Amino acid sequence: MCAAESMFDADVIVIGSGGGGAVAAKELGEAGLKVLVLEAGAWYGNKHWANPNSEHGGDWSSDYKDLDIGIYKKVFNSYENNMNDVVSGTFRFGPADRRRTPWHRIMRQKGDIWQASGVGGTTQHYWSQSPRAFPQAIDQVWPLSYRELIPYYEKAEATLPVQFSPTTPKEELFYYGAKKAGWQLNPTLNVTTPGYRPNPNAILPPNDRLMDPGCSLEELSDMEGCTLRGNCVNGCASGPSVDRIAKRSTLVSYVPLALKTGNVAIRPNSFVIKVLTSHDPKEGLRATGVQFRDTWTGEIGELTARTVIMAAGCIETPRLWLNSSLPFNEWVGRGLTNHCFDWVGGVFEEKELMRIMGLPEVYPYVGHTSGARVDIPGTGIFQVSCLSPGLMSFLTYGFSEAGYNALNPPEPGEPWNIRGRVVGPQLKELMRNYSRTMTMLLLTDDDTLYRNRVEVDPLLKDEHGPIPIVYYTPSPKTLKRRDQLARYASETLRQAGARQIIRSDTPFGFMLHLESTMRMGYVTDTNCEAFQVKRLFIADNSVHFNGIGGPNPTLTTQALATRTAEKIVAKYFS
Amino acid sequence: MHQAAAYAAAVPPHTYITFLALVEAIIPYTAACSAPGDVQSAGAVQFGVHEYLIWELDHNLSLWQGFYLTAVPLSAPTAELLNYGAAQFTALGYNQAPPCCAGRTGCPFADLHPADRIRVLSMLEQSDQLDLAPLPPPYRNDLGIVRYMIDFISRQTLFGNYSEWPAYGSTRLRVPTERRLECFPPGWSQVRYPGVVPGYRAFMGSVLTIERQGGGTSIVCS
Numbered sequence: 079m080c081a082a083e084s085m086f087d088a089d090v091i092v093i094g095s096g097g098g099g100a101v102a103a104k105e106l107g108e109a110g111l112k113v114l115v116l117e118a119g120a121w122y123g124n125k126h127w128a129n130p131n132s133e134h135g136g137d138w139s140s141d142y143k144d145l146d147i148g149i150y151k152k153v154f155n156s157y158e159n160n161m162n163d164v165v166s167g168t169f170r171f172g173p174a175d176r177r178r179t180p181w182h183r184i185m186r187q188k189g190d191i192w193q194a195s196g197v198g199g200t201t202q203h204y205w206s207q208s209p210r211a212f213p214q215a216i217d218q219v220w221p222l223s224y225r226e227l228i229p230y231y232e233k234a235e236a237t238l239p240v241q242f243s244p245t246t247p248k249e250e251l252f253y254y255g256a257k258k259a260g261w262q263l264n265p266t267l268n269v270t271t272p273g274y275r276p277n278p279n280a281i282l283p284p285n286d287r288l289m290d291p292g293c294s295l296e297e298l299s300d301m302e303g304c305t306l307r308g309n310c311v312n313g314c315a316s317g318p319s320v321d322r323i324a325k326r327s328t329l330v331s332y333v334p335l336a337l338k339t340g341n342v343a344i345r346p347n348s349f350v351i352k353v354l355t356s357h358d359p360k361e362g363l364r365a366t367g368v369q370f371r372d373t374w375t376g377e378i379g380e381l382t383a384r385t386v387i388m389a390a391g392c393i394e395t396p397r398l399w400l401n402s403s404l405p406f407n408e409w410v411g412r413g414l415t416n417h418c419f420d421w422v423g424g425v426f427e428e429k430e431l432m433r434i435m436g437l438p439e440v441y442p443y444v445g446h447t448s449g450a451r452v453d454i455p456g457t458g459i460f461q462v463s464c465l466s467p468g469l470m471s472f473l474t475y476g477f478s479e480a481g482y483n484a485l486n487p488p489e490p491g492e493p494w495n496i497r498g499r500v501v502g503p504q505l506k507e508l509m510r511n512y513s514r515t516m517t518m519l520l521l522t523d524d525d526t527l528y529r530n531r532v533e534v535d536p537l538l539k540d541e542h543g544p545i546p547i548v549y550y551t552p553s554p555k556t557l558k559r560r561d562q563l564a565r566y567a568s569e570t571l572r573q574a575g576a577r578q579i580i581r582s583d584t585p586f587g588f589m590l591h592l593e594s595t596m597r598m599g600y601v602t603d604t605n606c607e608a609f610q611v612k613r614l615f616i617a618d619n620s621v622h623f624n625g626i627g628g629p630n631p632t633l634t635t636q637a638l639a640t641r642t643a644e645k646i647v648a649k650y651f652s
Numbered sequence: 653m654h655q656a657a658a659y660a661a662a663v664p665p666h667t668y669i670t671f672l673a674l675v676e677a678i679i680p681y682t683a684a685c686s687a688p689g690d691v692q693s694a695g696a697v698q699f700g701v702h703e704y705l706i707w708e709l710d711h712n713l714s715l716w717q718g719f720y721l722t723a724v725p726l727s728a729p730t731a732e733l734l735n736y737g738a739a740q741f742t743a744l745g746y747n748q749a750p751p752c753c754a755g756r757t758g759c760p761f762a763d764l765h766p767a768d769r770i771r772v773l774s775m776l777e778q779s780d781q782l783d784l785a786p787l788p789p790p791y792r793n794d795l796g797i798v799r800y801m802i803d804f805i806s807r808q809t810l811f812g813n814y815s816e817w818p819a820y821g822s823t824r825l826r827v828p829t830e831r832r833l834e835c836f837p838p839g840w841s842q843v844r845y846p847g848v849v850p851g852y853r854a855f856m857g858s859v860l861t862i863e864r865q866g867g868g869t870s871i872v873c874s
Contacts (some may be wrong), residue, residue: 095682132830155847157833159815165708166828177827179714179723186796188777188803236864245856253859265860265871276859284855295850316851443845444852467845468815476807499806501678501770509814510692512843539716554677585803 083247089651091368091383093398096163096199097391098335098617098639100328100336101234107339107642111651114343114381115336116188118181118369118390119195121346122202122329123150123320130346131168131176134374140343142334143196147322154313156590157590158466163314164201168313169194173373174425183393184535184547189587190476191548197626198329199511200391205310205447205463206280206325210242210267210637212455212552215523215627220600223271225267230637231267238326240633241283242276246306246445247437248516251426252462253450254434255574269540269629272454276399277461279446280326281310282317310447311465322616332636347373351542353386353402355611363405365614371542385650389617390458390641392592393546396532396620399596401543405610409600412532417458417591418552419584422494422567423474423517431514434575439513441469441528448519456523457559458628460567463519467512473582474517475500475508480583492561494566494581508532508580516576518567520589525553525626532595552586584592593631596620605645606638617642659825661705670731671702673762677769678809691841696813699838700824702814705805707825729788730801734761736787737776738769746771764862777802793869814839 089111092099099115105112113417115603121127125146126136130153153168155161161168165180171193172180183191194200210231212225234240243249256274277415285303287293298305298316304324305316314325321334338341367382387393396411405411428438442464451461465473480486480498500508508515530551534544552560567581596616601608606621608614617639619631626634660668675696683693698703709726716722739761741747749765757763761772764848777799784793784868807819817824821834840847861872 107807157816159811159817160831161827162813163708163828165712168828176829179711182713182715184797185800186794188799190804232867232869235869237863239864242858242860244858246852246854247856250856263859263873265873267862267871272858279864283858288851288855290852291853295853306854307849308850308852441852441854444854466815467840467843468811468813468817471810471814472807476810477803481778482770485771485774491731502680502766503682504681505679506692506695506842509843512845540714541716541721545715586798589731611774 083599086383087367087381088112088383090385090387090646091116091381092387092389092617093368094118094199094389094391094394094618095197095328095333095344096196096389096391097201097328098619098635099387099640100198100332101636102389102617102643104332104339105640106646107336107341109643109647109651110341111313111647113336114339114346114383115345116199116350117197117344117346117367118349118373119172119197120348121197121344122153123147125149130174132336134347138343138345140337143408144339145334145337150320151315154315156309156312156315158312158468158636162469164190164192169196175374175612180641181540181542182545184538184545185587187550187587188585189394189589191589193393197333197344198327201327201632202329203311203313204327204632206327207237207448207461208238208278208280208633209278209629211629211634212269214270214455215624220623222604227634227637231633233640234633234636238331240278240279240280240597243279243281243446243449244284244304244306245276246449247435247439247441248445248450248462248464250435251431251440251574252570255570256452256605258573259570260469264453269453269455272452274450274452276450277369277446277448279449280331281446282324282326284520296318302578304446307441308445308446308464309448309466311469337414349373349542350390350398353388353398353614354380354382354402355404358375358612361612363610364612376541385613385615385646387615387617387642391618392595392620393532393548395616395618396595397534397546407601407610409597411532411595411601412528413526413594413597414532414548414550415524415526415593416550416589417520417625417628418524418556418586419588419590420520420564421473421517421582421584422460422520422571423515423580424574425508425511425578426514426516426575427577428514430575430577440464440516442515442517443512443643452570453511454563454566455627458520458522458563460520460563460570461519462516464517467509470512470517471509474580475505477585477588478583479585493565493572494576494579496580497583516571519626520560520563520567521630522556522563523628525556526552526594526624530584546589548589550589591625591631593622593625594621598623605649606642615646656703656822656825659707663706666735667706667728667731668702669757669759669762670734671705671727672697673759674734674805675701675705677766678806679813680766694838696809697832699818701809701812701818703825704817705808708808722781729791732788733776733791733798733801734772735759737761737772738764739771740782741768741775746768747773758767761763773802773806814843816840
């Protein structure tokens, strides 16, 4: 070992093991670099953490053989409250110890932040939609071109892998309505014109024997391939081993591949509280390591590396920058986009469904959580998205910018019968129609505004320092596009034969697709290296220049993280 | 007394009654819709969702105070928020329905007709005219936090009711890792959700397929 190497604990430290961090770790490990990954939350499916939510367990894992499908499936039991309760669920943003409260973020508006800590991060419960950005949102807008991204998209798509969704009843109904509404099939990964298509999802295709009654569903759930069990959002548990689980969260895709390199070690339960820096005579201010807090013991540790990657997500990455007292940059934490979601549902009559599909129900709990979409570059996307009843009830009837439907019903002539929260006997009646209800998530091409931001509270702290405050108010243009999407989605439902149409008017503060709080071109260069701190890179959604036009952001983060790893090797380790 | 009952008994009566009144207004008992005893008639009170909300609010927030991380229970101040809103609502003469039990509960919010309780929620999240100075932290003079919380308790009532939480029975108020299902979730029975299953034989084909050969990608239409 040369003198320079012996000064550091690793070549690279990666902060966060979610959609981007795990990708960077795998790519750097394959390049032969020694990588340490620090993850704030638990690790589900590893022998060193047999009871990850109630015991400290081990410190590090660096061996692929540590992965344990039995532990994984014991935790991932698919029950929606157990998995997705934002306060106490397996997938909350909080410490592994579920006796404790979640980590708090301040929001002074309706909504919630659906992020998850843990190895795999939010991809543990993401729905795995993996579309590329709309080219028109990149070219002549980002400081790099769409063409430059394509090889990295292709690599991430092949690695996960990404495949178009299979058809189940709800997709069949969606296609029927979309075609009648005038949308054309768009058989492409590079979307430049409007049209419908199956979702490109990071989910393994159904097992060839899925329709063979000679093979039981219990057997199939321990074999390779999706079993269409409809629980992507509540944690996929179909597969024979951790690395062959059907839904390709980074916990089961990039993390196992990273461990296989033999160069990557991951430490869960380790919340990074400070990026360490020093002044180098040649480079100026440079990152040299991190300080972290063990979330079980409270002990503080330090690790050093020749480069550091921040991949803690759109809230924690700027928070960490600010709490580390890194140089002032007016765009740190600024420019937050979130696709300003909306949610539209349709209730169908049995006889209408029988006429269209020969089936009496929509079966919203069957198939991929989200399996088909209409893409409209310049406006956004609407995608069929159906959930288990607890999640579906609150998304459809439980929260809204519009208040209560009964107190403020839609104007006559609007394409929806219901807008806003529903309560009382009407709610119970609508929920009785759950199995004949098809719902859609709307993703808006969201303007990037300086006022939308993450900052830290001047007074309130948790064990990791000043806590984040999140502000988000969409622009009038974003709201206009969102309203247009709601009309397009409603028309597709009406054409499909829906008897009642519900528009939730989702709170603007419902945060699923946070992006662009550490924007390339403002905070980092095109290699995703911070302008003001050398050897400090960013590899999460925060480095996006904008909201990429509306498509789900994870694949773009994964493509960029692949590219960033390549740039790190070329610049500092060639 | 099992643990859930003991936990509920430890909650101050004003808080308990207020949350019971909240979930009753959002998901009521509806005997007229079905035969007595039918699962369809049950509402959020019968499923204990008020206890769920109290648990959620009391396990929601910790802040660093002095040298320690300190849990900040939110159910009591949130009940105060609802009762303060109800008192203002009544004082302003906004009632549109006769009170269901005026003065009997000691909680202005619970005294209101269920439809007026919903109007109180609406008033609280919309009004920037209301004087929020008399409220306890974290709501004092902070309309944004009030709006966040009204939204949270509204949707979380639905999530508690229609998720599997009521089926945890006597273990429902334990820490999550110690909860055990004691029956099929009644909210799932109400909506005819079959529950967690290993899979469905529902494959109806593929509209498009990505084929990867020799490093290239092509799209095949079926």
